[in-house]
Amino acid sequence: xxxxxxxxxxxxxxxxxxxxxxxxxxxxxxxxxxxxxxxxxxxxxxxxxxxxxxxxxxxxxxxxxxxxxxxxxxxxxxxxxxxxxxxxxxxxxxxxxxxxxxxxxxxxxxxxxxxxxxxxxxxxxxxxxxxxxxxxxxxxxxxxxxxxxxxxxxxxxxxxxxxxxxxxxxxxxxxxxxxxxxxxxxxxxxxxxxxxxxxxxxxxxxxxxxxxxxxxxxxxxxxxxxxxxxxxxxxxxxxxxxxxxxxxxxxxxxxxxxxxxxxxxxxxxxxxxxxxxxxxxxxxxxxxxxxxxxxxxxxxxxxxxxxxxxxxxxxxxxxxxxxxxxxxxxxxxxxxxxxxxxxxxxxxxxxxxxxxxxxxxxxxxxxxxxxxxxxxxxxxxxxxxxxxxxxxxxxxxxxxxxxxxxxxxxxxxxxxxxxxxxxxxxxxxxxxxxxxxxxxxxxxxxxxxxxxxxxxxxxxxxxxxxxxxxxxxxxxxxxxxxxxxxxxxxxxxxxxxxxxxxxxxxxxxxxxxxxxxxxxxxxxxxxxxxxxxxxxxxxxxxxxxxxxxxxxxxxx
Amino acid sequence: xxxxxxxxxxxxxxxxxxxxxxxxxxxxxxxxxxxxxxxxxxxxxxxxxxxxxxxxxxxxxxxxxxxxxxxxxxxxxxxxxxxxxxxxxxxxxxxxxxxxxxxxxxxxxxxxxxxxxxxxxxxxxxxxxxxxxxxxxxxxxxxxxxxxxxxxxxxxxxxxxxxxxxxxxxxxxxxxxxxxxxxxxxxxxxxxxxxxxxxxxxxxxxxxxxxxxxxxxxxxxxxxxxxx
Numbered sequence: 001x002x003x004x005x006x007x008x009x010x011x012x013x014x015x016x017x018x019x020x021x022x023x024x025x026x027x028x029x030x031x032x033x034x035x036x037x038x039x040x041x042x043x044x045x046x047x048x049x050x051x052x053x054x055x056x057x058x059x060x061x062x063x064x065x066x067x068x069x070x071x072x073x074x075x076x077x078x079x080x081x082x083x084x085x086x087x088x089x090x091x092x093x094x095x096x097x098x099x100x101x102x103x104x105x106x107x108x109x110x111x112x113x114x115x116x117x118x119x120x121x122x123x124x125x126x127x128x129x130x131x132x133x134x135x136x137x138x139x140x141x142x143x144x145x146x147x148x149x150x151x152x153x154x155x156x157x158x159x160x161x162x163x164x165x166x167x168x169x170x171x172x173x174x175x176x177x178x179x180x181x182x183x184x185x186x187x188x189x190x191x192x193x194x195x196x197x198x199x200x201x202x203x204x205x206x207x208x209x210x211x212x213x214x215x216x217x218x219x220x221x222x223x224x225x226x227x228x229x230x231x232x233x234x235x236x237x238x239x240x241x242x243x244x245x246x247x248x249x250x251x252x253x254x255x256x257x258x259x260x261x262x263x264x265x266x267x268x269x270x271x272x273x274x275x276x277x278x279x280x281x282x283x284x285x286x287x288x289x290x291x292x293x294x295x296x297x298x299x300x301x302x303x304x305x306x307x308x309x310x311x312x313x314x315x316x317x318x319x320x321x322x323x324x325x326x327x328x329x330x331x332x333x334x335x336x337x338x339x340x341x342x343x344x345x346x347x348x349x350x351x352x353x354x355x356x357x358x359x360x361x362x363x364x365x366x367x368x369x370x371x372x373x374x375x376x377x378x379x380x381x382x383x384x385x386x387x388x389x390x391x392x393x394x395x396x397x398x399x400x401x402x403x404x405x406x407x408x409x410x411x412x413x414x415x416x417x418x419x420x421x422x423x424x425x426x427x428x429x430x431x432x433x434x435x436x437x438x439x440x441x442x443x444x445x446x447x448x449x450x451x452x453x454x455x456x457x458x459x460x461x462x463x464x465x466x467x468x469x470x471x472x473x474x475x476x477x478x479x480x481x482x483x484x485x486x487x488x489x490x491x492x493x494x495x496x497x498x499x500x501x502x503x504x505x506x507x508x509x510x511x512x513x514x515x516x517x518x519x520x521x522x523x524x525x526x527x528x529x530x531x532x533x534x535x536x537x538x539x540x541x542x543x544x545x546x547x548x549x550x551x552x553x554x555x556x
Numbered sequence: 557x558x559x560x561x562x563x564x565x566x567x568x569x570x571x572x573x574x575x576x577x578x579x580x581x582x583x584x585x586x587x588x589x590x591x592x593x594x595x596x597x598x599x600x601x602x603x604x605x606x607x608x609x610x611x612x613x614x615x616x617x618x619x620x621x622x623x624x625x626x627x628x629x630x631x632x633x634x635x636x637x638x639x640x641x642x643x644x645x646x647x648x649x650x651x652x653x654x655x656x657x658x659x660x661x662x663x664x665x666x667x668x669x670x671x672x673x674x675x676x677x678x679x680x681x682x683x684x685x686x687x688x689x690x691x692x693x694x695x696x697x698x699x700x701x702x703x704x705x706x707x708x709x710x711x712x713x714x715x716x717x718x719x720x721x722x723x724x725x726x727x728x729x730x731x732x733x734x735x736x737x738x739x740x741x742x743x744x745x746x747x748x749x750x751x752x753x754x755x756x757x758x759x760x761x762x763x764x765x766x767x768x769x770x771x772x773x774x775x776x777x778x779x780x781x782x783x784x
Contacts, residue, residue, distance in 0.1 A: 054733045057728060058736075175757075213754065214758075215755060339750060341760055375744070376728050396689075404748055
């Protein structure tokens with residue numbers, strides 16, 4: 001194998017890619033495979049399979065793979081009128097491979113409706129719902145490309161609600177679990193259409209990668225056998241093999257530099273020792289996620305760009321969408337042992353597209369049967385509720401008895417739904433709080449649109465209806481609440497045709513700066529129904545094609 | 557000893573559960589994963605204390621033993637939770653040292669306040685120990701209502717914080733993967749019914765055992781729908 005290339009900061013490389021997750025990893029591979037010289041700057045470490053463990057304390061409590069609240073504090077407020085308070089507001093992957101390393105690996109395509117919902121349902125008061133400048137048909141070849149190139153397990157044609165696809169999945173679904181069987185039977189009883197969950201986890205081995213060994217540590221953990229199709233396990237390796245792509249970890253980018261002509265000339269970053277460097281490049285692609293991408297643009301002010309780079313619209317950081325959806329737990333007579341295997345084995349999309357006239361709100365969603373709680377999370381609660389019924393004592397004999405009985409017998413049903421784009425929901429720079437590098441901290445402003453809460457209540461009722469059709473001996477649902485914590489970071493530099501109402505065009509080029517491109521969750525115009533990662537990677541493959549064509553025509 | 561056993565165990569069980577083709581095709585990765593587990597096991601808790609004095613360890617062990625008591629199955633004591641906490645406080649949980657140093661004496665002060673003449677938690681009877689811990693449990697509303705006398709106890713915020721911290725540490729030490737310094741002999745996993753394996757194969761549980769497969773399930777469902 002070729003020794004990975006190392007560039008000097010003074011080398012004027014073709015592209016800098018900031019971030020190496022679901023989008024950055026794909027762009028690194030595609031652009032370097034097209035012959036361009038690429039430097040990927042990643043703020044986190046370069047870990048590999050041998051570094052991944054099942055150590056809940058290291059991973060969950062000490063944020064081994066994710067952003068660090070101790071050195072990267074954040075603040076939260078509900079509305080622009082409130083003063084933001086310091087609290088942990090979001091989680092994202094902070095390592096080579098980004099969030100694609102620790103995510104649960106649910107891998108839904110968006111449906112046609114997600115791209116044209118505004119035209120179909122009309123304006124929604126309190127939201128700025130817009131059509132995408134591209135359609136599902138434009139993105140379909142890239143969905144297929146992702147599924148085949150990184151390896152996705154699933155069963156084409158199993159859901160009557162699936163959008164058209166040009167090719168089946170490259171490998172069969174992963175084994176069904178007890179929770180999946182319970183879910184499938186109950187849903188069928190109700191006349192719904194459950195189907196095997198498409199997952200970015202290998203059900204069959206691929207060169208250099210194992211098939212899933214069903215260890216059960218998917219969500220929040222890195223896969224130590226390479227079965228989870230993260231960009232780390234897939235495209236980043238391909239990028240390095242081109243001999244043209246350098247993955248440079250532990251680089252905290254703090255500024256994109258521009259010249260008097262309004263063109264980007266390079267990127268300033270702090271290395272591990274917090275020494276600042278300037279890497280030169282002919283063009284920059286920001287793939288830092290829906291929180292850090294707008295933050296970086298807002299940090300990169302200059303006399304020419306006083307409100308932040310590429311922010312003539314004033315929309316950088318706005319229209320944040322998190323996806324939403326309550327969940328429920330149920331306990332059964334016999335052990336399910338759903339701690340084994342991947343988190344989700346059955347889902348349904350019967351409520352993906354709802355008629356606003358009938359239900360009284362705009363939006364839709366899906367349900368899945370899952371068990372994604374590690375033993376400690378089950379007993380203490382992670383970010384959400386733990387796995388024990390409300391009112392269970394938190395220690396002592398009864399606590400132990402509940403734990404002993406419920407751990408193997410529990411199932412969670414989770415809903416995933418729309419968040420509508422609301423202008424005041426945003427990431428911005430906190431005026432007071434700084435991170436460990438002295439840079440303004442991320443401030444999240446978020447209040448769910450009333451329709452999102454109505455959708456939550458609707459999905460919660462469907463979950464309970466489904467559980468009523470099972471033989472659950474006990475069940476309880478989480479309340480429908482306004483959110484104050486983000487897993488999905490979407491919509492904050494939205495794509496569009498009009499430079500006044502969007503930040504990037506359909507080529508992912510910023511309207512304001514010719515050689516600056518953005519591609520990640522921030523590009524999304526709508527939130528889909530809850531599983532955005534496949535769409536982010538598909539957009540990245542498409543963006544790479546667009547950028548390559550522009551570069552070859554000398555138009556960058 | 558311990559390490560080599562767990563490494564062998566991992567390899568043999570892993571390979572036995574899978575087809576020979578799979579195992580040979582993926583041997584390097586399997587080996588890498590096993591070596592990794594082996595290294596982690598090496599750093600398991602040593603049977604001596606690094607942070608606690610012997611006296612403190614005795615008290616902490618007594619507290620953890622009420623948070624997850626021993627009954628007909630093992631509890632925090634059998635899982636060696638006190639060793640996990642001790643090691644944590646000198647490694648990954650250094651920030652919590654102060655909570656223990658301040659909280660433990662405060663908790664003992666409450667012991668003396670509630671049971672005059674006793675100054676050590678470990679010297680109390682289990683029911684009395686529970687009473688002390690309950691006085692710190694803010695979620696235990698019913699208990700507070702039924703024991704109005706306890707409301708007159710002196711506020712001890714350090715011990716309050718300590719109780720919540722040690723509760724979480726006890727659960728972590730009882731349920732963490734035994735490779736990472738707690739949950740001795742996988743005692744905690746035995747209690748909750750989690751098998752100590754790195755690889756599983758279907759059927760996983762009771763309800764997927766008789767599953768006929770997707771195709772058959774679809775056919776059955778279609779027939780069912782036609783009947784209606």
